[in-house]
Structure formats: structure tokens, C-alpha cells
Amino acid sequence: MFIEWKKKxxxxxxxxxxxxxxxELRKEVIKYLSKTKDFHLTHTxxxxxxxxxxxxxxxxxxxxxxxxxxxxxxxxxxxEIHSFFLHLRNYVAHKSQFxxxxxxxxxxxxxxxxxxxxxxxILEYLDSQIxxxxxxxxxxLCLAKNFTLNLEKNPNILTxxxxxxxxxxxxxxxxxxGFFEENEIEFESFFKEISKITEENKKLKVLGLVPPLRDSExxxxxxxxxxxxxx
Numbered sequence: 366m367f368i369e370w371k372k373k374x375x376x377x378x379x380x381x382x383x384x385x386x387x388x389e390l391r392k393e394v395i396k397y398l399s400k401t402k403d404f405h406l407t408h409t410x411x412x413x414x415x416x417x418x419x420x421x422x423x424x425x426x427x428x429x430x431x432x433x434x435x436x437x438x439x440x441x442x443x444x445e446i447h448s449f450f451l452h453l454r455n456y457v458a459h460k461s462q463f464x465x466x467x468x469x470x471x472x473x474x475x476x477x478x479x480x481x482x483x484x485x486x487i488l489e490y491l492d493s494q495i496x497x498x499x500x501x502x503x504x505x506l507c508l509a510k511n512f513t514l515n516l517e518k519n520p521n522i523l524t525x526x527x528x529x530x531x532x533x534x535x536x537x538x539x540x541x542x543g544f545f546e547e548n549e550i551e552f553e554s555f556f557k558e559i560s561k562i563t564e565e566n567k568k569l570k571v572l573g574l575v576p577p578l579r580d581s582e583x584x585x586x587x588x589x590x591x592x593x594x595x596x
Contacts, residue, residue: 366548366555370586373544379433380537386429387530390422394523420457426526427454430533439536445512448505450529456490482522487513542593549590556583 397415431454434440491510494500516525545552 366551369544369548373541376437376537377541379436380533380541383426383429383433383530383533386422386426387526390419390426390526393419393422423526424457426530427457430454430529433533443505443508445508446525446529446532448508449512449525451505452491452494452502452509453487455494456487460490461486482520484513484516484518484520542589545586545589546593552586552590559583 397419400415427450430450488510491506491513495503495506495510500506
């Protein structure tokens with residue numbers, strides 16, 4: 366049980382990296398939009414500098430997502446959105462920089478600026494990969510292409526990133542919290558054994574024997590068991 370808990374704890378740390386990169390990305394987006402919100406006053410060099418920083422955050426997020434899946438042996442590329450971001454990551458890594466385009470939408474109440482990407486460039490890349498007979502990811506490439514084709518003309522990449530992160534978070538919550546719910550009885554038995562060890566340590570005043578879980582970790586697991594029932 367202790368070994369399985371350690372595995373899940375590592376699983377949680379992996380997700381924390383994804384979440385951190387996601388939050389850093391959102392922070393950089395706010396900064397980018399703040400610095401480039403006025404098309405008429407913003408110099409092209411300013412846009413280039415801040416977009417480069419934004420691109421780095423986007424790349425970090427996409428790579429951390431891919432790393433999270435690989436390290437935890439999760440293969441989710443049978444779905445369209447996961448396949449889309451898998452090959453978007455490959456595009457950034459092997460083809461070109463993230464093809465962002467600044468869009469300003471005019472509305473009656475306010476003007477909305479957002480970052481989108483060229484559907485045409487992504488589709489051209491996917492088609493070239495699909496036509497490659499040596500490519501073993503033809504199924505996920507087709508799923509990614511179908512996902513791209515169904516996007517609106519100027520897709521808001523930030524909305525897509527939010528959707529992707531939330532899908533990963535849902536997968537993590539289901540997998541992570543599900544473990545504690547399924548093993549509630551075993552954990553309670555495990556805690557009793559730990560309690561016995563702790564009591565024996567106090568009686569014998571043995572400094573070398575340390576319970577496998579600290580009190581703070583036990584409280585955390587008990588909290589996660591309670592939270593898992595709320596899913």
C-alpha cells in the first residue's frame with residue numbers, strides 16, 4: 366500500500382508540473398495582451414519580443430503534458446483533442462514556431478483581442494504526415510485533422526488550451542482520487558498498523574524505527590478519500 370501511495374504521489378507531482386506551466390502560460394498571455402493591446406501604438410518589434418516569450422510558455426506547457434503522459438504510461442491519443450495537441454507539439458518541435466496570429470474582433474460593447482493560429486499551416490503539416498508511409502501515427506493524425514477541420518475560421522487558441530488542460534485535470538482527478546476511494550478500507554487498516562508502530566516507538570524509545578507515513582501524510586490521504594467521494 367505504501368509503494369502504491371508513493372506511485373500516486375509521483376503521479377501528482379507530474380500533474381503539478383503541467384499545472385504550473387499552464388498557470389505560467391496564462392500569466393504570460395495577460396502580460397502579452399497588456400503590452401500589445403493597441404495595434405496603432407505597438408511597435409512590431411515589441412509584439413515580436415513578447416510573442417516569443419509567449420511561444421516559449423506554450424511550448425513548455427505542451428511538452429510537460431506530453432511528458433506527463435509518457436511518465437505515467439497514459440496513451441490518450443485515441444481522442445481528437447489529445448491527438449490535436451500531440452501533433453501540435455510535434456509541429457512546434459520539428460516544423461516551425463507556434464504559428465500564432467494576433468486577431469482583433471470588433472464588438473458593439475468591446476474589442477476582443479486573442480491569439481489564434483493558421484489552420485492552413487496546421488492542416489498542411491498534418492496532411493504531409495498522413496501521406497508519409499513510414500509514419501506509424503496515421504490514426505491520431507487523422508483524428509487531429511478532423512479536430513482542426515471542425516474548428517472555426519479563427520480559433521481562439523487560449524480557449525483550446527483551457528479545454529485541453531481541463532481534460533487532463535479531469536483525467537488526473539479520476540485516476541488519482543479513484544485510487545483512494547477504491548482502497549479506503551485498506552488504507553484504514555494500514556493506518557492502524559502505522560499507529561501500532563508509533564506506539565511501540567514511544568514505549569521502546571527507539572529512534573531508528575520511523576513509520577512509513579508521517580501524520581501530515583495520513584491526514585492528506587484521509588482528506589483525499591473524503592474528496593474522492595464528492596466526484
